[in-house]
Amino acid sequence: MMIDSDEAIANSLDAVRRARRAWEERPRAAVPSLAHEEFLTHLREAVPYYRTLDATAGLPLVGRAELQDDGGLFRAEPEGPLYRLASSGTTGRPLEVTLDSAAWYAVNYHFFEQIRELAQLPRAMFRRGAPGVLFVSNKPGRPSFVRPLPSLDDALYLRLQLPDDARDLPAVLGKFQAPVLYGKPTYLLDLRAALMGLGIERAPWRPELVLVSGEPLHADDRERLTGYFGAPVVDALASTEGGLIAATPPDGTVHRVFGDNVRLEVLDGSDRPADTGRGELVLTNLVNRSTVFARYRTGDFAELETAEDGSQRLLRLYGREPETVRFRTAELSADEVTRAVGFLPGLADFQFVRGEGERTLLRWAPEVSCASPADLETALRGAVAGLLPGEETDVERCARITPLGGKKRRFLL
Numbered sequence: 001m002m003i004d005s006d007e008a009i010a011n012s013l014d015a016v017r018r019a020r021r022a023w024e025e026r027p028r029a030a031v032p033s034l035a036h037e038e039f040l041t042h043l044r045e046a047v048p049y050y051r052t053l054d055a056t057a058g059l060p061l062v063g064r065a066e067l068q069d070d071g072g073l074f075r076a077e078p079e080g081p082l083y084r085l086a087s088s089g090t091t092g093r094p095l096e097v098t099l100d101s102a103a104w105y106a107v108n109y110h111f112f113e114q115i116r117e118l119a120q121l122p123r124a125m126f127r128r129g130a131p132g133v134l135f136v137s138n139k140p141g142r143p144s145f146v147r148p149l150p151s152l153d154d155a156l157y158l159r160l161q162l163p164d165d166a167r168d169l170p171a172v173l174g175k176f177q178a179p180v181l182y183g184k185p186t187y188l189l190d191l192r193a194a195l196m197g198l199g200i201e202r203a204p205w206r207p208e209l210v211l212v213s214g215e216p217l218h219a220d221d222r223e224r225l226t227g228y229f230g231a232p233v234v235d236a237l238a239s240t241e242g243g244l245i246a247a248t249p250p251d252g253t254v255h256r257v258f259g260d261n262v263r264l265e266v267l268d269g270s271d272r273p274a275d276t277g278r279g280e281l282v283l284t285n286l287v288n289r290s291t292v293f294a295r296y297r298t299g300d301f302a303e304l305e306t307a308e309d310g311s312q313r314l315l316r317l318y319g320r321e322p323e324t325v326r327f328r329t330a331e332l333s334a335d336e337v338t339r340a341v342g343f344l345p346g347l348a349d350f351q352f353v354r355g356e357g358e359r360t361l362l363r364w365a366p367e368v369s370c371a372s373p374a375d376l377e378t379a380l381r382g383a384v385a386g387l388l389p390g391e392e393t394d395v396e397r398c399a400r401i402t403p404l405g406g407k408k409r410r411f412l413l
Contacts, residue, residue: 022101046076063297087240103288113151126155134178139405166194177205184214215407216319220342257312275306329390346370
């Protein structure tokens with residue numbers, strides 16, 4: 001497996017330094033509420049969509065469709081270079097976004113400094129030219145590369161594309177023992193499975209932190225990751241539209257919102273934005289001054305709390321997964337289903353979907369180390385019978401459930 005340096009990045013370190021200066025010199029306010037007011041002024045002065053709106057009225061809600069169909073209306077033309085970014089498209093048509101220099105630096109570099117501070121990792125842990133962050137991916141068609149992270153004292157970032165042949169992995173990981181292991185939960189579980197398939201029962205190195213983002217982190221998957229890699233987990237909420245939005249402390253469950261980056265609201269039952277409550281998250285990105293996201297409907301659901309000082313927390317983050325799963329014969333909390341099914345020994349993954357006719361289908365995949373898949377299937381049938389005694393349920397063994405590069409969805413009923 002070849003790992004090449006990213007020459008385009010290596011040859012543009014001057015651009016990175018300029019972007020860092022733009023980040024450090026960006027407009028800043030003493031408190032989050034003033035930052036929001038300053039951002040509103042920018043919208044009304046520089047962004048076509050907002051110039052004609054009544055300045056005394058609240059901002060309207062917007063969604064992905066408006067940005068996709070009329071993207072030019074939501075773009076300003078700030079000074080300096082612009083960078084292009086596209087969403088993954090795993091939940092629909094990709095969204096093309098432009099970023100100004102400060103936002104580009106925030107997404108690619110300052111992100112890791114904010115995580116380091118949140119996790120209270122010592123700065124001395126990151127040294128120039130030494131491994132800093134290992135990002136693992138299984139998204140097809142992407143290269144592996146190495147680049148420095150100026151926000152972590154030029155420690156190295158390695159993007160590792162998981163190979164079809166895993167035999168080279170131990171050698172690569174032996175050379176790049178980074179303190180931070182990063183990726184979607186699915187990506188890191190794929191790394192775990194590849195190493196276990198080589199007979200490696202525990203990770204060949206122990207990172208200081210496992211950082212996940214990009215899809216829901218289920219309780220059983222958290223246990224698989226902490227058990228194998230022997231490190232606490234930080235669960236981050238990040239997106240193309242918002243950059244780094246929120247993250248938990250190590251092994252925490254409550255997400256702290258990065259108030260310098262974003263302001264969040266939730267939609268109540270009448271689709272009215274509120275600072276506290278449970279509902280769909282509404283995002284205002286305070287960092288990007290090119291493609292702007294103001295009162296943007298994210299499609300993710302959460303319980304938000306806003307304190308008197310303006311600081312915010314996500315008491316619970318559901319993302320695109322339901323809080324309650326509606327089967328044909330019962331309605332159960334997603335947590336209850338995961339506790340009953342997800343922790344069975346030898347299970348790697350599961351998913352409930354609608355089967356044929358009036359039947360429910362449980363799709364499941366065993367661990368590569370599972371000694372008896374037949375016994376595991378019997379245990380799964382018993383767990384489902386206990387949860388749903390009146391449900392007609394089929395079970396289907398799969399080699400894999402989440403598509404390569406896709407986002408995990410547990411409940412598609």
